[in-house]
Amino acid sequence: MSVAKISPAQLKIGFFIQLPVNWMKHPFITNKFKIENHQQIAIIQGLDLEFVYFFPDKSSVDLSAEPEPETTDLSLQAATLKSELEREKNARIEQAKEQRRQLQKTEKAFEQSMVQVRNVMAKIGSRPLQAIDEASELVGNIADTIINADALVLHLISQAGKEQESVYYHVLNVSVLSMMLAKNLGLTEEKIKIVGLGALFHDIGKLKIPSQILRKTEPLTTPEANLLKLHTRYGVELLKLTQTFPEDALTIVMQHHEYLDGSGYPAGLKDHDIDLLAKIVAVVNEFDNLCHPVDPAKARSPHHAMSYLFKAMKGKLDTAQMATMIKMMGVYPPGTVVLLSDQRVAMVMSVNSDKLLYPNVMVYEPQIPRLEAPVIALEEGKLSIEKVLKPTALPPQVYEYLNPRAQVSYYVQGEQHKK
Numbered sequence: 279m280s281v282a283k284i285s286p287a288q289l290k291i292g293f294f295i296q297l298p299v300n301w302m303k304h305p306f307i308t309n310k311f312k313i314e315n316h317q318q319i320a321i322i323q324g325l326d327l328e329f330v331y332f333f334p335d336k337s338s339v340d341l342s343a344e345p346e347p348e349t350t351d352l353s354l355q356a357a358t359l360k361s362e363l364e365r366e367k368n369a370r371i372e373q374a375k376e377q378r379r380q381l382q383k384t385e386k387a388f389e390q391s392m393v394q395v396r397n398v399m400a401k402i403g404s405r406p407l408q409a410i411d412e413a414s415e416l417v418g419n420i421a422d423t424i425i426n427a428d429a430l431v432l433h434l435i436s437q438a439g440k441e442q443e444s445v446y447y448h449v450l451n452v453s454v455l456s457m458m459l460a461k462n463l464g465l466t467e468e469k470i471k472i473v474g475l476g477a478l479f480h481d482i483g484k485l486k487i488p489s490q491i492l493r494k495t496e497p498l499t500t501p502e503a504n505l506l507k508l509h510t511r512y513g514v515e516l517l518k519l520t521q522t523f524p525e526d527a528l529t530i531v532m533q534h535h536e537y538l539d540g541s542g543y544p545a546g547l548k549d550h551d552i553d554l555l556a557k558i559v560a561v562v563n564e565f566d567n568l569c570h571p572v573d574p575a576k577a578r579s580p581h582h583a584m585s586y587l588f589k590a591m592k593g594k595l596d597t598a599q600m601a602t603m604i605k606m607m608g609v610y611p612p613g614t615v616v617l618l619s620d621q622r623v624a625m626v627m628s629v630n631s632d633k634l635l636y637p638n639v640m641v642y643e644p645q646i647p648r649l650e651a652p653v654i655a656l657e658e659g660k661l662s663i664e665k666v667l668k669p670t671a672l673p674p675q676v677y678e679y680l681n682p683r684a685q686v687s688y689y690v691q692g693e694q695h696k697k
Contacts, residue, residue: 283329289319294336300645305363316346320356377653384433388689395446406520417474427692433628434612435687453477455562462606476530477559483513495573507543529553534560537594561599569686580611608634613686615667625680
């Protein structure tokens with residue numbers, strides 16, 4: 279893409295430009311944009327810049343543009359436009375601060391849940407009754423948020439997980455998303471909580487599998503693969519010792535690797551023989567495993583994982599459930615890197631169930647420190663997503679700034695509609 283430096287005096291309507299100045303030093307919403315009128319040119323020429331960056335490939339000079347107004351009229355119109363832009367920009371800044379506050383609030387709630395998950399897993403062998411009680415309380419609290427909110431905001435969590443704790447992040451992810459999916463499928467409150475509890479413990483049997491097998495990035499040998507498959511049975515055996523773990527949730531633990539075509543394990547069950555709740559957890563489990571495979575080099579972004587899931591797992595996972603999950607997560611799940619309509623690069627940070635096509639994104643703005651990067655809400659007719667980008671294709675400085683997560687964790691926040 280060609281770019282040139284030109285004097286502000288050379289600007290014309292239709293030029294696509296970038297202002298070489300800190301985002302806070304001008305009234306425009308973004309540093310990059312196409313000039314639409316003479317008033318914008320007048321504002322730019324009043325910024326006392328030596329040059330602006332000009333992008334010929336993105337420019338289209340409008341020969342039918344209105345002639346430049348009289349100097350007095352233009353100055354007045356430019357001043358009016360500048361005031362409007364500054365008001366809108368200040369509103370955007372306040373909105374971005376509020377988005378940051380909500381993200382921080384949700385991250386704090388997520389971390390508290392992670393502490394509970396760690397405690398539960400540490401107690402399941404020595405104090406199983408207490409562990410199940412604490413797990414039920416955790417699942418109940420999350421389920422209440424999911425069930426009672428008019429709209430749900432699904433947030434990307436920024437904390438990076440320790441490798442040895444990846445299983446905790448995985449089970450919390452699967453539990454939260456499974457409950458969301460269960461709600462979207464119209465299940466009862468009781469069933470939603472059963473799904474959450476079964477999902478939280480779906481991999482508990484892996485405590486009996488040697489860590490060298492769990493962490494092996496090369497293909498497993500047949501004996502190793504057979505041993506790994508026993509984790510579903512081991513999990514049920516361990517949970518039965520508590521004598522209080524719900525039978526329906528035990529079925530989830532046993533069947534979450536069964537496939538509709540009978541190619542799953544441990545029993546090779548087919549479609550109608552597989553429990554509905556287990557099917558739900560199976561869909562979410564496959565999605566999270568695509569985002570977090572044992573070999574990090576094979577990890578897919580949430581957007582591409584969702585796409586792969588729907589295309590490659592037809593016949594194995596329930597199509598209606600997969601379609602509902604795609605609708606629930608949005609076309610652009612949190613963690614997806616995108617190109618915006620104004621050509622800025624951003625990462626989706628949260629999705630509101632009421633506005634799936636217009637998520638909240640963190641924008642790459644090199645003039646702004648990364649920890650203060652603007653998190654903005656996209657709006658129909660103003661700013662939208664043009665396409666999805668592969669994180670690996672980003673320039674190094676953009677990748678480092680946006681920091682696409684190796685560990686993609688999600689957490690929910692409820693919103694009540696204002697009356």
